Amino acid sequence: MAPLDKKEEYGAFDNVDEVFKIPTLECGAMADTHTFEAAPEHNEALHFPGELLDNWQEVAIAKMGELAKTNRAFQVYLDACVKCGACTDKCHYFIGTGDPKNMPVARQDLLRSVYRRYYTFAGKYFPWLVGARDLTKEVLDEWYTYYHQCSQCRRCSVACPYGIDTAEISMAAREIMDSVGVGQKYCNEIIAKLKKTGNNLGLNPKALRATLEDLEEDLEDETGIEVKLPLDVKGADILLITPSADFFAEPHIDGLLGYAKVFHAAGVSWTMSSYASEAANFGMFIGSYENMREVSWRIRQAAKDLGVKRIIFGECGHAWRVGYSFLNTLAGPFDFLDQNYPIPQHIMEFTSDAIDDGILKIDKSKNDEFIMTYHDSCNVARGSAMGRKEGGQFDLPRKVLKAVCNHFYDMDQDTIRENTFCCGGGGGLLTDDLMDLRIKGAKPRMTALQQVTTDHGVNKMAAICAICKTQFSKVMPKYGYEMDDIMSVHQLVANAVILDGQDAEEEQEAPEAAAEEEK
Amino acid sequence: MLSTLYAVLFYVATIILVVGTGMKVARYARTPAPLKIPVSPAPRTKRGVWFRMFREVAFFQSLFKSNRWIWIFAVLFHFGMLLVLLRHLRYFTQPVWWWVDLIQPIGVYASFAMLAGLGGLLLRRIVVPRIRYISNPSDYLMLALFLGIVLSGMSMKFLMPVDILGVKQFFLGLMRFQINELPTQPGVLIHLALVATLMIIFPISKLLHAPGVFFAPSRTQVDNARKFRHLSAWAKQLPPLPEGIPEPEEGK
Numbered sequence: 001m002a003p004l005d006k007k008e009e010y011g012a013f014d015n016v017d018e019v020f021k022i023p024t025l026e027c028g029a030m031a032d033t034h035t036f037e038a039a040p041e042h043n044e045a046l047h048f049p050g051e052l053l054d055n056w057q058e059v060a061i062a063k064m065g066e067l068a069k070t071n072r073a074f075q076v077y078l079d080a081c082v083k084c085g086a087c088t089d090k091c092h093y094f095i096g097t098g099d100p101k102n103m104p105v106a107r108q109d110l111l112r113s114v115y116r117r118y119y120t121f122a123g124k125y126f127p128w129l130v131g132a133r134d135l136t137k138e139v140l141d142e143w144y145t146y147y148h149q150c151s152q153c154r155r156c157s158v159a160c161p162y163g164i165d166t167a168e169i170s171m172a173a174r175e176i177m178d179s180v181g182v183g184q185k186y187c188n189e190i191i192a193k194l195k196k197t198g199n200n201l202g203l204n205p206k207a208l209r210a211t212l213e214d215l216e217e218d219l220e221d222e223t224g225i226e227v228k229l230p231l232d233v234k235g236a237d238i239l240l241i242t243p244s245a246d247f248f249a250e251p252h253i254d255g256l257l258g259y260a261k262v263f264h265a266a267g268v269s270w271t272m273s274s275y276a277s278e279a280a281n282f283g284m285f286i287g288s289y290e291n292m293r294e295v296s297w298r299i300r301q302a303a304k305d306l307g308v309k310r311i312i313f314g315e316c317g318h319a320w321r322v323g324y325s326f327l328n329t330l331a332g333p334f335d336f337l338d339q340n341y342p343i344p345q346h347i348m349e350f351t352s353d354a355i356d357d358g359i360l361k362i363d364k365s366k367n368d369e370f371i372m373t374y375h376d377s378c379n380v381a382r383g384s385a386m387g388r389k390e391g392g393q394f395d396l397p398r399k400v401l402k403a404v405c406n407h408f409y410d411m412d413q414d415t416i417r418e419n420t421f422c423c424g425g426g427g428g429l430l431t432d433d434l435m436d437l438r439i440k441g442a443k444p445r446m447t448a449l450q451q452v453t454t455d456h457g458v459n460k461m462a463a464i465c466a467i468c469k470t471q472f473s474k475v476m477p478k479y480g481y482e483m484d485d486i487m488s489v490h491q492l493v494a495n496a497v498i499l500d501g502q503d504a505e506e507e508q509e510a511p512e513a514a515a516e517e518e519k
Numbered sequence: 520m521l522s523t524l525y526a527v528l529f530y531v532a533t534i535i536l537v538v539g540t541g542m543k544v545a546r547y548a549r550t551p552a553p554l555k556i557p558v559s560p561a562p563r564t565k566r567g568v569w570f571r572m573f574r575e576v577a578f579f580q581s582l583f584k585s586n587r588w589i590w591i592f593a594v595l596f597h598f599g600m601l602l603v604l605l606r607h608l609r610y611f612t613q614p615v616w617w618w619v620d621l622i623q624p625i626g627v628y629a630s631f632a633m634l635a636g637l638g639g640l641l642l643r644r645i646v647v648p649r650i651r652y653i654s655n656p657s658d659y660l661m662l663a664l665f666l667g668i669v670l671s672g673m674s675m676k677f678l679m680p681v682d683i684l685g686v687k688q689f690f691l692g693l694m695r696f697q698i699n700e701l702p703t704q705p706g707v708l709i710h711l712a713l714v715a716t717l718m719i720i721f722p723i724s725k726l727l728h729a730p731g732v733f734f735a736p737s738r739t740q741v742d743n744a745r746k747f748r749h750l751s752a753w754a755k756q757l758p759p760l761p762e763g764i765p766e767p768e769e770g771k
Contacts, residue, residue: 025648070753072550073736079543080731083658084593085643085650086586100652109653121723122657131655154737157558159585161575161593162728163738165558275764289553289754297760305764325555325744332748342745382559385742390563418559 013447022089026098034141035148036433038183045192046291049181056180057135061118063179064111064172068119073168078115080162081105087156087166092421093149096440101146104156104166110143111173140182147173148184149437151429152285153378153422167427171287174428178286186431191282191291198277198298199244205232205274211247212272219257223502227264229256232306233271238263239303240272241323241344242314243279243466251488252469255315258490261497262351266359270312276302279319280466284326285428292322296330309337311344315488317377317465318426320346324384346386348396348464351493355403361498364406370460370492371407373452374398375445375472376420377465391417397464397489404496409456415448423463425471439475446479462487522701525711526693532718539722540730547734551751561742568741575738588643596636596665602629603672610687611694627676633669637662661724664717671710681707 040050053059068075087104089095094102101107109131116123116132123132133139152167177183193202203211212229219227230236240263246256263270276298283292303311311334313323323344328334334343342349354360374397386392394417402408415421424441452458463469463486472486562568574580579597582590606626609615641662644650675681682702692699701707720726733739 022647022649025652069550070553070751072547072552072734073556075550076547076731076734076736080725080728080735082725082728083650083653083655084582084586084589084640085647085653086582086589088649088653090585100649103649103653105653128656129660130657154558157737159581161579161582161585162732163558163581163735165556165737168556168737290757293757294760301762301764304762325557328744328748329554329750329754344745383556385559385561385563390567390742391560393559 013443015447015451023095023098025100027100029099030093030097030102030149030437031099031145033149033434033437034145035429035431036185037144038185038188040181042185042188042192043178043181043183045195046178046183046188046286046288048178048183048188052181056140056182060135060140060176060180061114063176064115065119067172067175068115071168071172073165074172077108077162077164077168078112081108081112081164084161086161087159087164090156090159091150091166092153092155092424092444093151093437093441096424096443097149097437099149101142102149104160107146107150108164108166108169110139110146111169111176114139140177140180143173144177144182144184147177148429148434150427151378151422151424151441152427154382155378155419155421158382158418168287170427171284173287174285175287178288183286184428186433187282187285187428191286191295194278194282194295198273198275200278200280200282201244201248203244203247203277205277208247208274208277215253215257219260223261223499225499225501227257227260227499229260230271232274233269234306236269236271236306236308238268238270238310238312239276239299239306239308240270240312240314240347241276241279241299241319242272243316243319244277245316245466245470246314247277249466249470250473251484251486251491252315252466254491254494255464255469255488256490258488258492258494258497259314259347261494261499262347262354262360262490265361265497265499266350266354271306271308273302273306275305279313279316279323281319281322281326282428284318284322289330292326293330296322296327299327300331300334303334304336310341311337312350313344313346315347315464315466315490317379317467319466320464321379321383324386346396347490348400349386349392351400351490352387352396355400360493361500362404362496363498364404364496366495367405367492368407370405370487371409371456371458372401372405372487372492373409373411373449373458373461374401374416374489375411375423375449375461375463375468375486376416377463377468378420378422378426380464381418381420394418397462401462401489401492404492409452409458411448411452415444421445421448423465423468423471424475426465426467430467430471435474438471439478442471442475442479446476446481449481450479460485460487462489462492464489521703521708522689522698525689525701525708525715526698528712528715529693532715536718536721540727543722543727544730544734547730551753552736552740553751553754555740555742555744555749556736557740557742558737561740563742565741568739572733572739575732588639592636592639592643594636595632596640599629599632599634599636602626603633610683610690613687613691630669630673630676634666634673637666637669641666657724661726664713668710668713668717671706671713675704675706675710679704679706 044050113131113133114135122130147170150170154167157165190200245252281295283295380393386396421444424438473483608619681704685702688699689701
């Protein structure tokens with residue numbers, strides 16, 4: 001992967017308008033990008049066959065029929081497409097790679113063509129007319145290649161006149177592949193790990209406790225007061241479910257410290273759980289209802305076991321989609337929790353309310369060195385919501401940012417809110433073996449960022465998704481930024497919040513301490 | 520002889536159209552959506568969803584935002600067709616409803632809008648590499664079929680007038696299960712044969728986008744998953760997962 005080291009290989013577009021120009025088609029440009037396949041033990045941990053079945057064709061075709069019967073989206077989306085082409089230029093991977101099979105409709109067609117062959121009149125009797133084809137090993141390989149070049153960000157669904165969601169098709173395709181024994185290493189290994197340890201990192205309770213204690217010390221050094229990061233505290237009011245990256249990665253940790261400060265300032269009792277020490281639910285990426293349900297179930301059990309009244313999710317994009325849109329379905333009803341609060345709640349909702357209630361003492365000038373913009377994470381933007389009003393998932397993070405920063409500028413409106421571009425690493429693609437794709441897929445977002453850097457001097461971008469943060473810290477250097485130019489929203493909150501009893505001298509040191517931590 | 524053939528053709532076509540499409544709609548309606556997947560901007564109330572769907576169907580809102588050229592051609596074609604179809608009600612009603620008479624003059628010119636829309640869509644399909652890439656023979660044939668219908672229809676209006684009253688008598692007869700003489704000018708026969716073809720392929724083709732749009736969960740679901748538990752029938756049947764937290768395995 002030598003070319004990755006050269007910045008110029010991945011230059012962003014010169015101008016944000018170019019993002020919306022039609023890329024030249026480069027057939028087969030990404031045909032060789034084949035993410036690692038999962039080991040048999042990981043497939044089996046997810047209740048899938050370990051290796052490719054002998055009668056895989058039969059099983060895959062049957063699975064397709066089952067999905068058409070059990071999932072309305074699958075059924076309707078495969079029928080309704082008129083090939084109008086409105087989605088063709090909307091995918092960041094197509095814009096970044098030019099490979100026509102990364103156009104949403106072409107990606108759907110990889111599966112639609114096979115579905116038609118076996119399940120529709122036209123495809124059975126006139127396959128050449130409607131582009132229907134048999135399910136062969138080549139087709140399966142092609143599925144594996146291109147359904148792992150979709151980050152399930154749903155930008156194409158917003159563009160489609162019928163709302164056809166390629167994410168649903170790519171989830172279904174991955175489920176079909178899993179059901180015949182072809183799984184992706186990154187996703188399946190992680191889900192298997194979570195089932196063993198409670199989080200994607202495979203972090204055991206002892207190690208987690210030690211990590212949190214270290215962070216508590218850092219907080220005390222910084223603020224001069226005891227700010228807790230409680231774990232497994234029975235009888236706490238709030239259970240915080242946060243991505244495990246918040247325990248280890250930068251800038252994620254700084255976000256975690258931000259939640260802790262907000263909770264501390266609000267004077268609420270809260271805890272994390274070592275059993276449900278992961279917000280992310282990779283079951284969604286592979287389209288597996290059963291696995292998603294199992295992962296979600298841990299949250300229910302942790303909440304019951306600890307006797308909490310509320311569940312709050314940390315900054316994690318896909319987790320929030322599962323939390324907001326699916327958790328009640330998968331692990332509800334949550335009748336044992338306090339019904340006066342939304343179940344679950346997002347940390348952004350909590351912080352926003354705390355700001356409204358005047359609970360947080362804020363010194364915005366602490367963030368004056370940062371000229372901020374905000375990246376709407378795809379699954380938060382298009383698969384969930386926040387707050388009491390429609391569009392809260394866009395407005396609340398911006399409101400919180402503006403409350404703690406003096407300098408904020410939005411990027412081009414066609415690249416934010418419901419039109420936001422994926423970071424390039426979502427949907428189970430945040431793995432090193434897809435680095436080339438990830439860098440190319442980040443191109444549209446990076447171009448929009450460079451535009452506000454030129455126009456307004458923006459030097460930092462904030463996000464509320466663990467995947468976005470990791471992805472950007474890896475790919476931003478390829479586009480001329482530093483790896484710490486991506487920040488957690490609650491990192492900025494942490495910088496600006498002044499806790500009671502925090503003495504003036506140490507306040508002065510706060511930004512430096514934070515800067516040191518980043519190294 | 521020809522009249523009988525066309526009569527049978529139209530009975531069969533109507534049955535296939537109604538029953539076939541009905542079966543598809545029933546299947547869409549019957550198939551559960553296991554999860555809440557509304558896509559932004561998602562309304563939080565049923566009323567909001569009705570309003571959203573109205574904007575989608577009446578104005579092609581999403582298409583307007585995503586591709587202005589396709590939107591223009593799609594609007595010309597679909598709304599042109601709507602007016603033309605409404606105008607055609609005059610061949611099935613006796614006496615003709617007053618409002619059908621009212622739109623008669625616009626209805627005639629709407630065929631030009633249809634033609635422009637179809638031409639634009641076909642041109643895009645041929646000229647734009649992205650759209651050419653995703654097109655199958657059926658996508659071109661569908662446009663060709665519509666063009667055939669529009670052109671044969673327009674030829675009867677503007678070039679070679681036919682015994683339109685005879686055509687009306689034929690259809691009024693069909694509606695009463697009697698077969699009247701069908702005028703045999705080529706324009707009539709071609710136009711009607713193509714229309715019957717369209718009716719027959721409707722339930723087995725991409726024309727299903729018309730009912731399909733009303734069943735896309737991403738657009739038709741209410742965004743209220745936190746408030747109301749959404750559980751599909753098959754999910755209710757899943758075996759319950761174990762309660763409680765298992766003792767941690769002896770680890771490192």
